[in-house]
Amino acid sequence: MLASVVFRVAWLVMSEFVIETATWRDLAALRQIEKVCFPLDAWPLLDLIGVLTFPNVVRLKAVADGRMVGFVAGDLRQGEEVAWIATIGVLPEYQGRGIGAALLQACEEKLDAPLIRLCVRQSNETAIRLYRRFGYRWREDWRHYYADGETAVVMEKSKGR
Helix, strand or coil: CCCCCCEECCCCCCCEEEEEEECCHHHHHHHHHHHHHHCCCCCCCCHHHHHHCCCCCEEEEEEEEEEEEEEEEECCCCCCCCCEEEEEECCCCCCCCHHHHHHHHHHHHCCCCCCCEEEEEECCCCHHHHHHHCCCCCEEEEECCCCCCCCCCEEEEEEEC
């Protein structure tokens, strides 16, 4: 089990948050994060239950001010050389404090695969900049991937980067 880690990030204000392993007990909070962060693409309830309970899934939450404010899940696919960041989101009022970066880094450290991939809305320039900072590079586009027809940009990095 991942030990709790406290991150202190100095921006305009001091921000304190903890990265912990998420469990099925976080279902309601995760559902809220999905609805707020991904209003057009929120995962259905059964997918959320799965990501919180299936084996070989890295699931981490960020906790600040006594509540879950961010979440990341990484999918370790048996027999493949690739792991996927399945979802990552931080509540808008907590964005810009390093929480997304901390979640991404903590998840990457737990994923035991030489390659890591993720997909992101083509219009999500903030997330794309974050992923580039972490060494992700464009791999391909999945046209009309999202329900509203937007393209997903698939990004990839070698674990050693």
